[in-house]
Amino acid sequence: xxxxxxxxAELIDVGRTTLRxxxxxxxAAPLVLCLHGAYDHGRMFDxxxxxxxxxxxxxxxxxxxxxxxxxxxxxxxxxxxxxxDLASLIGRLGRGPVGFVxxxxxxxxxxxxxxxxxxxxxxxxxxxxxxPPADALVxxxxxxxxxxxxxxxxxxxxxxxxxxxxxxxEMAAYRNRNNPRLPAAWALHLARHGAREVEGGxxxxxxxxxxxxxxxxxxxxxxxxxxxxxxxxxxVITGDQEDTWRELTDAEVEARAAWLGARHEVVPGTGHxxxxxxxxxxxxxxxxFLAEVDP
Amino acid sequence: xxxxxxxxxxxxxxxxxxxxxxxxxxxxxxxxxxHGTSPAPRHGAYDPMGPVTLARWALGGQGLVVGVGQNAxxxxxxxxxxxxxxxxxVDGLWGPWQDPEDAIDDMYAGLRAILADESAIAPAPPxxxxxxxxxxxxxxxxxxxxxxxxxxxxxxxxxxxxxxxATPPPERAERLAWFGGTxxxxxxxxxxxxxxxxxxATWWQAGLRL
Numbered sequence: 001x002x003x004x005x006x007x008x009a010e011l012i013d014v015g016r017t018t019l020r021x022x023x024x025x026x027x028a029a030p031l032v033l034c035l036h037g038a039y040d041h042g043r044m045f046d047x048x049x050x051x052x053x054x055x056x057x058x059x060x061x062x063x064x065x066x067x068x069x070x071x072x073x074x075x076x077x078x079x080x081x082x083x084x085d086l087a088s089l090i091g092r093l094g095r096g097p098v099g100f101v102x103x104x105x106x107x108x109x110x111x112x113x114x115x116x117x118x119x120x121x122x123x124x125x126x127x128x129x130x131x132p133p134a135d136a137l138v139x140x141x142x143x144x145x146x147x148x149x150x151x152x153x154x155x156x157x158x159x160x161x162x163x164x165x166x167x168x169x170e171m172a173a174y175r176n177r178n179n180p181r182l183p184a185a186w187a188l189h190l191a192r193h194g195a196r197e198v199e200g201g202x203x204x205x206x207x208x209x210x211x212x213x214x215x216x217x218x219x220x221x222x223x224x225x226x227x228x229x230x231x232x233x234x235x236v237i238t239g240d241q242e243d244t245w246r247e248l249t250d251a252e253v254e255a256r257a258a259w260l261g262a263r264h265e266v267v268p269g270t271g272h273x274x275x276x277x278x279x280x281x282x283x284x285x286x287x288x289f290l291a292e293v294d295p
Numbered sequence: 296x297x298x299x300x301x302x303x304x305x306x307x308x309x310x311x312x313x314x315x316x317x318x319x320x321x322x323x324x325x326x327x328x329x330h331g332t333s334p335a336p337r338h339g340a341y342d343p344m345g346p347v348t349l350a351r352w353a354l355g356g357q358g359l360v361v362g363v364g365q366n367a368x369x370x371x372x373x374x375x376x377x378x379x380x381x382x383x384x385v386d387g388l389w390g391p392w393q394d395p396e397d398a399i400d401d402m403y404a405g406l407r408a409i410l411a412d413e414s415a416i417a418p419a420p421p422x423x424x425x426x427x428x429x430x431x432x433x434x435x436x437x438x439x440x441x442x443x444x445x446x447x448x449x450x451x452x453x454x455x456x457x458x459x460x461a462t463p464p465p466e467r468a469e470r471l472a473w474f475g476g477t478x479x480x481x482x483x484x485x486x487x488x489x490x491x492x493x494x495x496a497t498w499w500q501a502g503l504r505l
Contacts (some may be wrong), residue, residue, distance in 0.1 A: 015339075016340065144449075214343075214344065221397060
């Protein structure tokens with residue numbers, strides 16, 4: 001499988017950090033930002049982005065802070081920090097309001113930016129990014145144990161050297177075990193661009209601090225309030241297959257799409273990585289949506 | 296008796312200095328990152344995990360952690376995780392409760408305020424108060440969550456409420472009852488660090504009973 005390279009790569013200073021961006025298409029065209037999921041990076045859009053650019057858009061995929069080549073994190077307690085990074089990036093690029101094509105965690109970020117800064121967002125394509133299931137949004141049963149585990153994870157992230165992997169191929173195999181629906185070529189692509197060479201092998205670029213956190217308040221009522229702030233057109237695209245990170249019930253998906261005021265399209269035969277598993281169907285939905293809301 | 300660490304409030308203009316001036320010898324009262332002589336965190340933003348880790352490492356599992364204002368939550372996290380023998384919070388019982396819609400509105404208003412403040416987006420100064428810290432943590436807590444979380448704090452807790460507290464006075468006793476262990480309330484007219492430190496030191500030295 002031939003996965004094309006981005007046309008441009010930049011590191012953009014957004015004041016308090018630097019964000020890696022990958023670009024396609026005419027920089028004078030309307031801007032579309034592609035937002036990846038947790039522990040991923042912008043190169044996951046190498047297949048989809050050029051096809052969106054071909055619709056007459058300037059497409060920029062980012063590495064979120066703590067991911068890929070972007071700046072580090074000091075904590076995983078950083079949900080709204082990413083909103084600010086995105087708003088600052090749009091300001092630096094000087095091209096708002098933008099469209100978002102956002103996967104998983106990136107979908108939540110797109111929702112947050114659209115709620116906090118509605119003037120910056122023209123529309124959102126949310127690919128299986130409707131948040132965790134309700135039972136994952138309640139405090140743990142044993143809070144002291146959860147807090148102690150957070151302390152241990154913090155210490156490991158801050159103090160322990162990271163275990164190097166022997167090869168990119170080994171990392172790709174690990175990725176495929178965790179995301180078995182990912183085509184092998186894509187698992188290798190994501191591992192290749194998600195890894196950094198160190199003495200003795202390779203480590204994931206994703207900052208281990210991203211996974212550190214303490215039990216905190218974010219519940220379904222807040223998620224609903226957040227989603228109901230969205231005023232721009234939203235297209236939600238989900239798969240219909242069991243998969244890692246596809247944890248919502250059908251009723252939860254429908255409720256959350258309704259909170260967003262979104263149109264919901266299902267791509268049959270796909271799991272969490274809809275745009276990688278069936279890029280043609282994904283593009284057909286995006287093309288149709290843009291023809292309607294942003295011709 | 297083991298050590299004491301005091302975490303001053305986020306955005307405190309004079310950082311730990313007023314507390315150091317009032318505290319007995321042996322208390323550890325740092326300028327937290329982005330305040331006084333301590334540089335800002337490398338990612339240039341603020342959350343309670345930094346102070347929690349600092350206090351945890353300083354105490355090594357034993358002693359008293361004091362959290363002032365927004366850092367009361369950091370102190371209570373340490374207490375919930377068994378990282379100390381006792382917790383004192385100063386004006387740290389949260390303000391009036393909000394419903395989720397208002398909490399999200401506030402969160403978004405806070406983000407807009409940060410983005411509108413060029414000094415809070417520009418690189419942090421090498422020392423002195425980082426303007427970003429003045430925007431607060433933006434942490435939201437519901438009564439249900441506070442009840443669950445505070446119930447997990449089984450060590451003794453002293454809540455010092457001063458004239459600057461945002462907690463409605465009629466609600467303080469009820470909130471105190473949510474803690475999992477012994478909890479004591481002291482209400483002071485003045486937020487003066489000397490008076491606050493005196494109340495905490497008295498409680499701590501008296502074996503956690505006033």
